[in-house]
Amino acid sequence: EAGVTQSPTHLIKTRGQQATLRCSPISGHTSVYWYQQALGLGLQFLLWYDEGEERNRGNFPPRFSGRQFPNYSSELNVNALELEDSALYLCASSLIPGEDYGYTFGSGTRLTVV
Amino acid sequence: AQKVTQAQTEISVVEKEDVTLDCVYETRDTTYYLFWYKQPPSGELVFLIRRNSFDEQNEISGRYSWNFQKSTSSFNFTITASQVVDSAVYFCAFPSDSNYQLIWGAGTKLIIKP
Numbered sequence: 001e002a003g004v005t006q007s008p009t010h011l012i013k014t015r016g017q018q019a020t021l022r023c024s025p026i027s028g029h030t031s032v033y034w035y036q037q038a039l040g041l042g043l044q045f046l047l048w049y050d051e052g053e054e055r056n057r058g059n060f061p062p063r064f065s066g067r068q069f070p071n072y073s074s075e076l077n078v079n080a081l082e083l084e085d086s087a088l089y090l091c092a093s094s095l096i097p098g099e100d101y102g103y104t105f106g107s108g109t110r111l112t113v114v
Numbered sequence: 115a116q117k118v119t120q121a122q123t124e125i126s127v128v129e130k131e132d133v134t135l136d137c138v139y140e141t142r143d144t145t146y147y148l149f150w151y152k153q154p155p156s157g158e159l160v161f162l163i164r165r166n167s168f169d170e171q172n173e174i175s176g177r178y179s180w181n182f183q184k185s186t187s188s189f190n191f192t193i194t195a196s197q198v199v200d201s202a203v204y205f206c207a208f209p210s211d212s213n214y215q216l217i218w219g220a221g222t223k224l225i226i227k228p
Binding site: 033042043045048056058088090092102103104105106107108110 | 151156157158159160161164205207215216218219220221
């Protein structure tokens with residue numbers, strides 16, 4: 001069974017540009033979660049999608065957005081990139097949303113903003 | 115407030131030594147889950163264990179063991195006879211009571227020297 005896959009592995013963007021990160025969940029998982037892991041700041045919850053809907057978002061500005069497609073894959077978009085957006089972005093999926101917490105994580109996309 | 119504290123930023127030991135990683139949490143909840151994840155240099159978060167607060171028995175899985183002490187709000191992780199492959203960052207995590215997301219400790223970087 002394929003795990004959670006994220007693409008691209010690395011992404012280098014210039015300040016002010018937009019970045020698009022992609023995540024494919026484990027087959028059968030309907031919930032997708034996005035986390036940001038910035039140096040020195042630990043893991044911060046970004047967004048949670050389930051059944052195509054945004055269920056919750058963390059304390060991030062609106063320029064962080066995303067969507068979930070009918071096949072449950074997901075995109076994270078970051079607009080007007082700032083230097084401090086440089087981080088590892090991790091995607092996780094789960095079969096049962098919310099309380100189960102049975103997350104499986106992907107290997108992440110390392111975004112560098114220059 | 116809910117919080118997870120991993121006071122040890124970095125631990126370095128020689129291979130075959132035993133090592134314990136500390137985790138202390140704060141919660142108002144009477145029942146909850148606790149988690150440990152491993153993040154090797156490749157970046158993905160690898161699930162190690164999920165414990166329910168109902169079950170205070172220690173758990174052992176091969177060289178890994180976990181000591182859950184509800185009275186002191188601690189959930190410590192011990193690696194016995196450490197190996198170089200155990201080198202990674204280890205995170206303790208705890209679900210938020212407000213939005214079903216995990217609150218993460220800052221992580222402990224474990225270095226196992228040959």
